[in-house]
Amino acid sequence: MKQVKDKIVGYTVYRNGSQFLGVATVELPSLEYLSDSVKGAGIAGEVESPVLGQFGSMTCSLSWSTMDPAAIELLAPEAHALDFRASQQSYNTATGVYATEGAKISVRAIPKSVELGSFEVGAAMDGKTEFEVIYLKVLVGEKVLLELDKFNFIFVVNGKDHLANVREHLGL
Numbered sequence: 001m002k003q004v005k006d007k008i009v010g011y012t013v014y015r016n017g018s019q020f021l022g023v024a025t026v027e028l029p030s031l032e033y034l035s036d037s038v039k040g041a042g043i044a045g046e047v048e049s050p051v052l053g054q055f056g057s058m059t060c061s062l063s064w065s066t067m068d069p070a071a072i073e074l075l076a077p078e079a080h081a082l083d084f085r086a087s088q089q090s091y092n093t094a095t096g097v098y099a100t101e102g103a104k105i106s107v108r109a110i111p112k113s114v115e116l117g118s119f120e121v122g123a124a125m126d127g128k129t130e131f132e133v134i135y136l137k138v139l140v141g142e143k144v145l146l147e148l149d150k151f152n153f154i155f156v157v158n159g160k161d162h163l164a165n166v167r168e169h170l171g172l
Contacts, residue, residue, distance in 0.1 A: 001094040009100055011086040013062065021062070021070040026084050028105060029058035029133045031148070053155035053163040055148065058133040060107060064117070065124040071114060074129050079108045082131075088140075101141055108135035 013021040033050035060082075064071050074080055084105045091098055109131030117125030138146040147156040153172055155163045 001092055003090045003092055003099070006089040006091050006098075009087040009089050011084060014083040014085065015070065015074070016081050017083060019070075021082075022068045023065050024068075025063040027061040027063070028084070029060045029107070029136060031058060031136075032056045053148075053153070053166065055150070058136065059112065059130055060109060060133050061128055061130040064127040064129070067116070067125060067127065071127055071129050074131075075111050075114055077111065079110050079134060080131070082107050082109060102139075103141075104137075104139045106135075106137040106139075107131070107133045109133045 011026070013024050013026060015021055032055060034054040034056055035048045035050045037046050038049045039046040062071070062074075084107075086103045086105075087100045088103050089098055089100055112130045112132050114130075115126075115128040117127035119125065134150050136146065136148045137144065144156065145158060147154060149155075153163045153167045153170070154161065
């Protein structure tokens, strides 16, 4: 039986696990390994080799339709715990039945900037808050698919911690 992941049915945004942050559109972070070129004897050309568990700057942003107090509160110069909880729809091709499954992306993020937006009669303000992401965790159902904690040298993909040996070598 094939489950076709279809779309997000709905989602919510919370701060500190319980404070609902209102109506926001979320732009999730992109992950890009830090890398360096490797070339020389024994290599046919050049390879851009990633550094194990090391990633460049990751940002996420919340876009606000109206002036929301949460957008201003999130400017406090500290790490904010944000949860993006979703219900995602899938379609079973054998039975023709739709189903939903919970998904959650959690970040700890430090504010970088805020755009207050604009005033226009009958229109959204289009304000935006941008953050530097220092921690990221992706769950679907109860399964942790990804966890990245930059300050604690944790990088888990599908249950395997790819930095466990590095932490041991560093005495962490």
